[in-house]
Every structure is written in C-alpha cells, then in structure tokens.
Amino acid sequence: MSNPSPSGTARRPLSPRIDELLRACVHCGFCNATCPTYQLSGDEREGPRGRLHLIREVLVEGRDAPLDPLEHCLTCRSCETTCPAGIQYAEILDHAREQTNHRRPWAARLTDRLLARTLGSPTVMRTVFGILRTTRPLTPHLSGAIAKSHHLAWPAVRHARQVGLLQGCLQPHMMPDLDHKAAVILDHCGVSAIPLGPACCGALPHHLHEAGKGRQSARERIDQWQPDWVGITSTATGCTSFMAQYPRLLDDGSARTRAFAEHVADIAAFIDPHNLPQLPPERRMRIAFHAPCTLQHGLRGHRRVEAILRAIGHTLVPVDEPALCCGSAGPYSLRHPGWGRALGRRKWHALTGQKPEQVITANIGCLRQLATQADRPVRHWIDVVYDALTTGPTGGHD
Numbered sequence: 287m288s289n290p291s292p293s294g295t296a297r298r299p300l301s302p303r304i305d306e307l308l309r310a311c312v313h314c315g316f317c318n319a320t321c322p323t324y325q326l327s328g329d330e331r332e333g334p335r336g337r338l339h340l341i342r343e344v345l346v347e348g349r350d351a352p353l354d355p356l357e358h359c360l361t362c363r364s365c366e367t368t369c370p371a372g373i374q375y376a377e378i379l380d381h382a383r384e385q386t387n388h389r390r391p392w393a394a395r396l397t398d399r400l401l402a403r404t405l406g407s408p409t410v411m412r413t414v415f416g417i418l419r420t421t422r423p424l425t426p427h428l429s430g431a432i433a434k435s436h437h438l439a440w441p442a443v444r445h446a447r448q449v450g451l452l453q454g455c456l457q458p459h460m461m462p463d464l465d466h467k468a469a470v471i472l473d474h475c476g477v478s479a480i481p482l483g484p485a486c487c488g489a490l491p492h493h494l495h496e497a498g499k500g501r502q503s504a505r506e507r508i509d510q511w512q513p514d515w516v517g518i519t520s521t522a523t524g525c526t527s528f529m530a531q532y533p534r535l536l537d538d539g540s541a542r543t544r545a546f547a548e549h550v551a552d553i554a555a556f557i558d559p560h561n562l563p564q565l566p567p568e569r570r571m572r573i574a575f576h577a578p579c580t581l582q583h584g585l586r587g588h589r590r591v592e593a594i595l596r597a598i599g600h601t602l603v604p605v606d607e608p609a610l611c612c613g614s615a616g617p618y619s620l621r622h623p624g625w626g627r628a629l630g631r632r633k634w635h636a637l638t639g640q641k642p643e644q645v646i647t648a649n650i651g652c653l654r655q656l657a658t659q660a661d662r663p664v665r666h667w668i669d670v671v672y673d674a675l676t677t678g679p680t681g682g683h684d
C-alpha cells in the first residue's frame with residue numbers, strides 16, 4: 287500500500303524506468319541556457335533542472351511543493367537537445383503531470399477538460415468554424431484565422447509509394463488548402479498522399495491533462511495505418527512529432543505500434559529537393575525560417591526543410607536564439623497568455639533581426655502565433671514550395 291503524503295500525492299516507489307530517467311540528470315544546468323521559461327524569468331524553478339528537482343521533491347519525497355512550474359513548461363523539449371546527459375525530459379514530465387493532476391485546482395481541471403473536448407474535436411471545430419464563417423462580417427478581427435473553404439483538388443492516387451497524411455483538428459479550418467498543396471507536391475515527387483481526414487493525433491488532449499483521450503486518438507490513428515504505406519505524416523509538425531511518440535505514450539511495444547511509429551516522419555522526408563524547380567533570381571526571397579520545437583527537438587528534421595527552401599532558390603537569413611520556442615505550444619498560449627505573448631514578441635524580434643521579406647514555418651500553431659506580431663507575411667513552407675512548383679520558373683501559372 288502507498289503512504290499518503292502531506293501533499294496529497296500518494297508516495298509510491300517510482301517505477302524503475304522513471305527512477306532511471308531522473309537519475310540521468312547530473313545537475314549541470316546547461317539546459318537552462320535554451321529553456322524559454324528560464325530565459326524569460328531567470329528563475330531556477332522555471333528551468334528544466336529546477337523542474338526535475340521539483341518532480342523529485344513531490345514524487346520521491348512526497349513534499350507539498352507548488353506545481354506551477356510544471357504547468358508553465360511548454361514541453362518544447364529544447365532541454366533534451368541541449369542536455370549532455372541525454373535527459374528524456376518529456377517522458378519524466380508527462381509522468382509527473384499525470385501523477386499530480388488531482389492536486390490542481392478544480393477550475394483549472396474543468397477548463398482543460400472543456401478545451402480538450404472542443405479544440406481536440408474535429409466535429410466541434412467544424413461547427414465552430416462554420417458559425418464563424420457565416421458571421422465573418424461581425425468578427426473582422428478574426429478574419430485572418432478563418433479561411434474560406436478549400437478549392438483545390440486532391441491528386442488521384444497513382445504511385446506505388448504512398449503515405450498517410452493526417453489533417454488534424456484545427457488546420458483544415460484555418461488553412462484548408464494546405465494539405466491539398468502538400469499532396470500535389472508529394473505527387474510531383476512520386477508519392478501519393480492518402481488523406482486520413484480531419485482527425486485528432488491526441489496531442490491537444492494530452493497537453494490538457496486528458497491523457498486517456500489522447501491515448502484513444504492514438505489508437506484510432508494506429509488503426510488507420512496500412513503497412514504497405516512508406517510513411518505516415520502531417521503538415522503540422524506538432525501532430526507528426528506526437529505520432530512518433532505513440533509507443534511510449536501508449537506504453538505499447540506491440541509490433542504494429544512500433545512499426546507505425548517507425549514510419550512516422552516529417553513530410554519533408556518524402557520530398558526530394560532535386561525534383562523541385564529552381565526559381566529565377568527575380569522571384570527568390572530572403573526568408574527567415576522558424577523551426578517549430580516539434581520539428582527541431584521532436585523530429586530533428588529542420589535541416590531538411592531548410593535544404594528544400596534553399597533548393598528552390600531562397601536565401602535563409604541567420605536567426606538569433608534558433609532553439610527558443612515561439613510560445614504557441616499547442617494550447618499553451620491560451621492557458622498561459624502572459625508567457626505566450628512574451629515569448630512570441632521575443633521570437634519575432636529574433637526572426638526579423640536580419641530583415642527577411644517573409645517568415646516561414648512548419649506548424650499551424652507557430653504560424654498563427656507569429657502572425658499576431660506580423661508586419662510581413664508569415665507562411666507555411668509547403669505553401670512556398672507549392673507556389674514555386676505551380677507558377678513555374680518563369681512566374682506564370684501552368
């Protein structure tokens with residue numbers, strides 16, 4: 287039987303796995319240098335080393351310590367990239383948040399539950415965006431986020447190489463043409479995209495303490511997978527990165543779940559830069575690329591996107607603090623608007639320091655977060671490549 291603690295968190299022996307992961311930290315503090323919340327606050331408790339210490343205090347020693355620093359974490363995983371000891375911070379944090387969720391105020395838990403059941407539901411989102419489109423004249427301040435219905439056709443399936451393309455919960459309503467554009471680019475590169483429909487990868491409910499609902503979505507996505515596909519992907523790096531973590535999140539080492547995760551890759555992995563046209567000099571731009579945390583620290587695939595953008599002729603300007611999160615982080619900017627806005631401003635300053643003509647990114651959440659600061663276009667890189675492909679090197683549409 288577990289021993290009750292003053293904190294209300296039952297003291298149980300840590301699982302050997304979490305114990306081992308926690309012991310990997312050698313307390314060097316290197317991770318604080320790239321942790322967004324530490325960089326903003328300068329507070330040891332708001333950095334990875336401080337959070338690991340807090341988790342140990344609460345879970346191992348059963349202390350009644352405030353849990354706010356765990357909630358303020360963006361789960362950006364920048365600390366994992368920086369840590370010389372190879373810390374698996376996200377796994378530790380997920381475990382701690384699940385163990386301590388009952389200690390959070392009921393109002394916070396209720397808000398998270400409502401957000402998970404709205405933002406993470408394609409059906410609810412379809413209804414909400416349908417209403418917003420109808421009432422667009424009454425909400426001009428929202429018009430940037432509410433796209434018109436899509437008009438592009440999905441290419442016919444004609445290649446032996448096929449990938450499953452997940453469309454997510456929010457993106458089909460905010461950028462309804464984007465997945466179609468991705469399918470056209472893949473088709474051009476000899477890969478047919480199979481649409482998986484608007485569906486949740488599970489990330490939103492997971493980050494909102496609805497781990498059970500997140501796991502349910504994960505199982506549904508695994509059920510959709512066909513073993514003859516060469517991959518499974520998405521145009522939102524947040525979804526792709528989350529799908530790659532399914533075996534850990536489900537604690538499921540079955541052959542099918544492992545094979546699913548092994549086939550998950552950023553969409554850039556299926557696009558051969560050599561198949562893309564090079565733009566004439568007058569259409570090339572100086573751009574800043576914001577590599578979302580999920581691409582940079584989760585999938586470790588940002589160099590490939592940068593190579594594609596260079597291959598079509600654009601110049602990528604240097605960006606200060608490239609590892610720093612933009613503050614979007616799924617539902618984070620809604621739950622912690624102060625931290626989210628401060629990080630958004632800092633990121634925008636870093637991205638535009640070299641005066642790029644456009645800012646390019648790879649995830650709908652980052653794109654919307656940066657667009658709120660924008661004095662110049664903020665676009666998804668798929669959009670940029672599609673333009674190069676369909677307008678041709680001379681600038682005229684095919």
Ligand code: SF4
Pocket residue numbers: 310311312313314315316317318334335365368369370371372373
């Ligand atoms: S998490 Fe890694 S970088 Fe941070 S203090 Fe521990 S060992 Fe050092």
Ligand code: SF4
Pocket residue numbers: 320321322323324333334337358359360361362363364365366375
């Ligand atoms: S995941 Fe990001 S915000 Fe959280 S501790 Fe690590 S670096 Fe800091």
